[in-house]
Amino acid sequence: MTKKTLLIFYFLLLFFTPLLYAKTTKDVLLIHSYHKGYKWSDEISKVIEERFETQENVFVTTVYMDTKKIATYTYFEKLFELYEEQFKTRKFDLVIAVDNYALEFFIKYREALFPQTPMVFLGINNFDKAMLEENNTLSIATGVVEQVDIEKNIQLILEMHPKLEKILIINDQSKTGFAIKRDMTNVLPKYTNKVKFEYVDNIELSRLEEKVKILPDNTVILWVLLFKDKTGRYFTHKESLKAIKEVAKVPIYGLWDFYLNEGIVGGLLTSAKAQASNAAKMADMILKGAHPANIPILMESPNQYIFDYNELKRFELEVPKSILKYEMINKPFSFYNEYKEFVWLGGAFGLAIAMILVLLATNVAKRVMSEEALKNQLQFIRVLLDTVPNPINYKNLRGEFEGCNKAFADLFGLQRKDIIGKSVYDFFSKEWADDSSKKDKELILSEGSDSFEQTLHLPNGTKKVMTYTKTVYKNINGSIGGVVTVMDDITERNQQKQFLIQQSKLAEMGEMIAAVAHQWNEPLVELSAILQDLEFSYKSGKLSQEEMRDFVQDSMIQIQYMSKTLKDFRNFLKPSVNKVFFSAQKAIDEVLEIIGKHIFYSYISLHVKIENKEMIVFGYENEFKQVLLNVINNAKQKILAKKKKGNIYINVQDEGLYTRFQIIDDAGPIPDEIIEFIFDPYFTTNENGTGLGLYMAKVIIEDKMGGKIWARNFANKVIFNIEVPKNTDEKDV
Secondary structure, three states: OOHHHHHHHHHHHHHHHHHHHHHHOEEEEEEEOOOOOOHHHHHHHHHHHHHHOOOOOEEEEEEEOOOOOOOOHHHHHHHHHHHHHHOOOOOOOEEEEEHHHHHHHHHHHHHHHOOOOOEEEEEEOOOOHHHHHHOOOHHHEEEEEOOOOHHHHHHHHHHHOOOOOEEEEEOOOOHHHHHHHHHHHHHHHHHOOOOEEEEEOOOOHHHHHHHHHOOOOOEEEEEOOOOEOOOOOEOOHHHHHHHHHHHOOOOEEEOEHHHOOOOOOEEEEEOHHHHHHHHHHHHHHHHOOOOHHHOOOEOOOOOEEEEEHHHHHHOOOOOOOOOOOOEEEOOOOOHHHHOHHHHHHHHHHHHHHHHHHHHHHHHHHHHHHHHHHHHHHHHHHHHHHHHOOOOEEEEEOOOOEEEEOHHHHHHHOOOHHHOOOOOHHHOOOHHHHHHHHHHHHHHHHHOOEEEEEEEEEOOOOOEEEEEEEEEEEEOOOOOEEEEEEEEEEOOOOOOHHHHHHHHHHHHHHHHHHHHHHHHHHHHHHHHHHHHHHHHHHHHOOOOOHHHHHHHHHHHHHHHHHHHHHHHHHHHHHOOOOOOEEEEHHHHHHHHHHHHHHHHHHOOEEEEEEEOOOOOEEEEOHHHHHHHHHHHHHHHHHHHHHHOOOEEEEEEEEEEOOEEEEEEEEOOOOOOOOOHHHOOOOOOOOOOOOOOOHHHHHHHHHHHHOOOEEEEEEEOOEEEEEEEEEOOOOOOOO
């Protein structure tokens, strides 16, 4: 390689190296208004440097203007000349200006020193955005405003010293000091009727010491700043405060956190760390490409309540309860305060163990009693089902018998255990079983109910004519559980009218049994699980008092729920012997208690409107509820036949001597050519219907109770009107 080639290579290397460096590095200039060693400035530098020390391509250069000692016009001109020479070959990506002097210096000389360089400021007192706008700096600048909250600190002092008579305010005549003084002129007059203020900002330190030394007990000091006294003598922030603290016999409050640990009690303090942390985040965003104009200026200074435990203890002071969030320094270690949660947890655990030991004997006795009560309730439920003369069974989606009553087992001459888990294919011919399974599957798809008459060929060779009412039941989560079947032996008919009543009652009973089965299914499963858990815990010796109590409570909840369901069912089945006065509201509520959930899980919306909840009816209460149940079920079946959502409306109105019940559905009108025949016996439009429900409703309402029932079409709705007497003046049939 020739000398000429080497020269060219070195020239290119020297030329392109700065360009490559500029592309990969970021230079930040940190300008402090004050001096190194000043705690405020040092803490800000520390936070900013820590922010960028892990970023290898960011370099921070720091300069100090030292304006606490000198701030003349000539000084700033000389400082400009110094920086102009110092930075003439450097281009910064960002300038961070700390405190007012640095911001004002940047604004004045930025065109000469830092043209088009973005800037982040912090620690600015009496900030006015117009200062940036007037100097065309607003578009390239953002930052954090510094505000000392004079008013909240005055309020804090008054709250901590309710008998206070005087506040001595100590300040200096620096730029920051004058800014704070201006703020005070707007705040102090509000409190002159509560406390006397004495303001000092131009006095020799020795005279100030003499003044503080003789302050009475009902006085406190609000320390603002004191870097230079009347003689021009300069002090560090520690020196001036230390001199005053040594002679003061009263508490000293401050406005900045760098005075903590130097003698102040505390206050709502302006924090250098908080200011720097927010400013550093903004700087990082700009270095990563964000535009300063898109980063809002933080106008509310991030101040916080901080107190010195030693000073509070010295003057026997407490932080007011109104201050919920604060920081405490110098607080001695306390095992209780540090591990309060563990102490309370240990105490609670010990107390719980003690209570278990004391109550163990009682709980064992309660456990035995609960087991007996649970067994009795389950036995009662089985007996109640067995008292129903109609054979009843319910099957799951696989067609397997999940349960049955005694009447159903007796019909086949078998025990219940011989039926559970089997299907119709185990008891009947394949042809008959196929037909029954087909009906069940169609019913499950329609999610409805069906009634029909069919001859049953029993395994022993006998035949019985049975009516079947099949209804789909749903689990509590809305999923289909299976099919409930209620059977009635109609082989022998003694009286035609009795048969008709029985047939009509059976249709309603099917709906009720479906509802009862639906409501029983989940509690029975829950009770079974509870008993198994109880037995397991008892045998394993892990049955605690708390677990025993939970078993009892959970069991009683299920039992009470099932008892209420059975009570409602039993009351409905009980025939009325005499006419009585009963509540219209109560009759509707009890009917809906039985079939309300079934309607809900059929995706039908039910709307009930009762004009006067005190309205009464005179007649046969249970038979009247049978009529309501029949008409509501008819409306439900109409809606389900449409295979879409629908609505049922129940309105009750006062019509003088009568109470009118209106049951309305929106499943379409009844054809005009058949509407006058719907109350005739054996008239039905349902292929598998008996045509007895509305006929028996008419017999009960008009023949037995002296009322009236009729139906009419209105638009796309059918309205069933039922009028029943309210008193004994009507004909008693």
